[in-house]
Amino acid sequence: MQRSHLAAASAVALLALPFAPVPDFWITQLNYIGLFSLVVLGLVLLTGVGGLTSFGQAAFAGVGAYATGYLTTVMGLSPWLGLVAGLAITLVLALAIGALTLRMSGHYLPLATICWCLALYYLIGNLEALGKYDGLLGLPALTVGDFSFQSERRIYGLIWVAALLAAVGVTRLLDSRPGRIMRALNTNRGGGSTMPEAMGASTFRHKLTMFVVAALLACVSGWLYAHMQRSVNPSPFGIKFGIEYLFMAVLGGIGTVGGAFTGAALVKLAEDQLKVVLPLVFGGSGNYEIIVFGVVLVLVLRFAPEGLWPLISRLIARWLPARGSRAVDEHAPRLSARSHPPRGAALLEVRQIRKQFGGLTAVNDISFSIQAGDIVGLIGPNGAGKSTTFNLISGVLPLTSGEVRLLGQRVDGRGSREIARAGLSRTFQHVKLVPDMTVLENVALGCYLRTQSGTAAAMLGLDRAEEMQARAEALRQLRRIGLEAQAHELAGNLALGPQRLVEIARALASDPSLLLLDEPAAGLRHKEKQALAEVLKQLKAEGLSLLLVEHDMDFVMKLTDRIVVMEFGRWLMEGTPAEVQASPAVRAAYLGADDLPDERRAAPKPAGISSGDRSMDSSNEGQA
Numbered sequence: 098m099q100r101s102h103l104a105a106a107s108a109v110a111l112l113a114l115p116f117a118p119v120p121d122f123w124i125t126q127l128n129y130i131g132l133f134s135l136v137v138l139g140l141v142l143l144t145g146v147g148g149l150t151s152f153g154q155a156a157f158a159g160v161g162a163y164a165t166g167y168l169t170t171v172m173g174l175s176p177w178l179g180l181v182a183g184l185a186i187t188l189v190l191a192l193a194i195g196a197l198t199l200r201m202s203g204h205y206l207p208l209a210t211i212c213w214c215l216a217l218y219y220l221i222g223n224l225e226a227l228g229k230y231d232g233l234l235g236l237p238a239l240t241v242g243d244f245s246f247q248s249e250r251r252i253y254g255l256i257w258v259a260a261l262l263a264a265v266g267v268t269r270l271l272d273s274r275p276g277r278i279m280r281a282l283n284t285n286r287g288g289g290s291t292m293p294e295a296m297g298a299s300t301f302r303h304k305l306t307m308f309v310v311a312a313l314l315a316c317v318s319g320w321l322y323a324h325m326q327r328s329v330n331p332s333p334f335g336i337k338f339g340i341e342y343l344f345m346a347v348l349g350g351i352g353t354v355g356g357a358f359t360g361a362a363l364v365k366l367a368e369d370q371l372k373v374v375l376p377l378v379f380g381g382s383g384n385y386e387i388i389v390f391g392v393v394l395v396l397v398l399r400f401a402p403e404g405l406w407p408l409i410s411r412l413i414a415r416w417l418p419a420r421g422s423r424a425v426d427e428h429a430p431r432l433s434a435r436s437h438p439p440r441g442a443a444l445l446e447v448r449q450i451r452k453q454f455g456g457l458t459a460v461n462d463i464s465f466s467i468q469a470g471d472i473v474g475l476i477g478p479n480g481a482g483k484s485t486t487f488n489l490i491s492g493v494l495p496l497t498s499g500e501v502r503l504l505g506q507r508v509d510g511r512g513s514r515e516i517a518r519a520g521l522s523r524t525f526q527h528v529k530l531v532p533d534m535t536v537l538e539n540v541a542l543g544c545y546l547r548t549q550s551g552t553a554a555a556m557l558g559l560d561r562a563e564e565m566q567a568r569a570e571a572l573r574q575l576r577r578i579g580l581e582a583q584a585h586e587l588a589g590n591l592a593l594g595p596q597r598l599v600e601i602a603r604a605l606a607s608d609p610s611l612l613l614l615d616e617p618a619a620g621l622r623h624k625e626k627q628a629l630a631e632v633l634k635q636l637k638a639e640g641l642s643l644l645l646v647e648h649d650m651d652f653v654m655k656l657t658d659r660i661v662v663m664e665f666g667r668w669l670m671e672g673t674p675a676e677v678q679a680s681p682a683v684r685a686a687y688l689g690a691d692d693l694p695d696e697r698r699a700a701p702k703p704a705g706i707s708s709g710d711r712s713m714d715s716s717n718e719g720q721a
């Protein structure tokens with residue numbers, strides 16, 4: 098038996114429960130747990146995966162409940178129309194609120210979610226048409242044909258089908274094209290927007306999608322709640338519940354689907370017990386359970402910050418094997434490839450590019466070009482402006498002036514997403530892999546622009562054929578760089594050398610016309626550098642065009658056809674490795690020289706560069 102079988106058996110047992118002679122109280126409790134889980138699943142996606150903290154999910158549940166409440170009691174319409182209306186209003190609201198708040202960072206977003214949760218609560222509590230704080234009474238039971246879900250045992254099936262379908266949908270989403278981007282966004286786990294944008298994905302769009310999906314799940318929960326209670330009032334949709342949902346997610350395991358159910362169950366069951374026990378202990382009535390929850394939350398954050406589900410999951414893993422890594426069908430049809438320019442054709446033209454940071458000119462009218470099939474190195478001492486030039490070409494920074502053309506097309510002024518679309522792919526000086534994704538999944542991220550499936554297709558499982566193609570492509574690229582054997586390992590478990598190779602495979606998966614490598618040898622040990630050099634030599638032999646920013650001279654000298662040297666933001670020279678090596682100006686730039694002008698001699702020698710480690714003399718190979 099595997100874990101997936103256990104999950105399926107648990108789901109069947111759960112759905113069969115109302116047919117067993119269990120007490121009604123159990124059913125009531127499980128109904129609430131199912132309803133809470135629906136909301137918390139949204140938080141798993143939004144907060145756990147995407148790193149976007151929201152205290153406002155209860156308000157979206159309120160929209161679902163009040164939309165159906167108003168349409169069914171005041172207008173006499175069907176509850177199913179109430180669901181459609183609720184989803185439509187939630188969609189519009191989530192798009193509007195998300196567009197306004199999701200560009201905020203740090204503590205501003207959680208504060209904004211508190212604000213709109215409070216605003217919505219007081220709005221529904223003050224509207225005459227919605228019954229003010231008394232709410233609306235007499236909602237009809239849900240019906241399908243002649244079958245009515247009027248009893249708690251009956252609506253139980255509906256609630257749990259919705260919760261389990263949502264769990265399947267979110268699980269599928271996380272294992273898909275948009276899901277990989279969403280998992281790469283979480284700044285709390287070292288992610289961010291730079292890498293996904295460089296892969297061609299709109300990070301804002303993915304954040305908005307997570308926000309909308311989470312809001313729609315909360316809306317469905319509110320709709321079911323309203324027809325279970327047959328009445329609605331504002332109290333379950335206020336900020337207290339917004340905080341409680343977040344508490345459930347954190348307690349259960351905020352980044353995991355299992356955590357949503359664990360957290361919802363624990364909080365609901367504990368709350369009921371504490372409501373009975375605590376007044377006996379403290380005497381008199383009161384909301385003492387809130388105090389206990391506060392203490393428990395602090396303890397969980399201190400001693401099990403990932404929540405309880407990962408602990409439970411590890412226990413289960415002891416006696417049940419984990420799900421095997423999904424097989425990769427290598428015979429899946431290949432993803433579409435772009436047509437690359439013939440060897441020698443103009444590929445990249447950099448004309449007089451300049452970047453000023455206030456009074457500092459970091460890049461001062463630099464020009465150079467790359468033809469298809471060229472391997473060009475960009476070198477210079479620390480602070481010469483190499484990384485800034487790299488960022489100007491790849492669209493991470495806007496130019497102050499100048500022009501960049503890729504395949505004849507002007508790309509300056511465009512963001513890195515559009516430049517990636519035009520055929521440029523890159524790696525990062527500080528490796529940007531998603532550590533809790535497998536090596537294969539990380540490389541599949543690079544296929545983003547070559548695939549199309551969106552969120553709905555992923556949640557419905559309609560993207561599987563394309564996923565197979567993306568995975569097969571990722572495996573091919575891993576084989577190309579010699580890391581096929583590590584395909585199913587977690588990327589975070591690899592050493593720096595293989596991680597840099599995985600970044601190259603990810604960039605190759607986008608089928609680029611030009612590959613930009615940002616200090617690929619930085620921090621690598623001798624053997625890792627050799628392995629990297631072998632891979633780059635092979636790519637060079639395959640005719641790939643490369644621009645390499647690198648400190649390690651030996652590495653650059655042996656790989657490149659031409660080298661552009663920068664110093665103090667200016668173009669110093671361009672030539673073959675031999676010409677650069679022989680140039681006194683370059684030697685002076687790196688090592689200092691007796692005949693340097695006074696102001697240059699006065700400048701501190703760039704850190705880490707000495708004749709012993711970053712020498713221009715290639716006989717020092719392996720010392721760097």
Ligand SMILES: Nc1ncnc2c1ncn2[C@@H]1O[C@H](COP(=O)(O)OP(=O)(O)OP(=O)(O)O)[C@@H](O)[C@H]1O
Pocket residue numbers: 454457458459477478479480481482483484485486
């Ligand atoms: N965002 C920024 N704001 C202000 N100054 C910056 C910024 N980025 C870079 N600089 C400055 O621009 C100059 C060039 O920096 P850059 O990082 O491009 O050099 P580099 O050649 O890549 O150096 P290194 O080899 O140390 O990475 C430096 O003086 C740096 O301090």
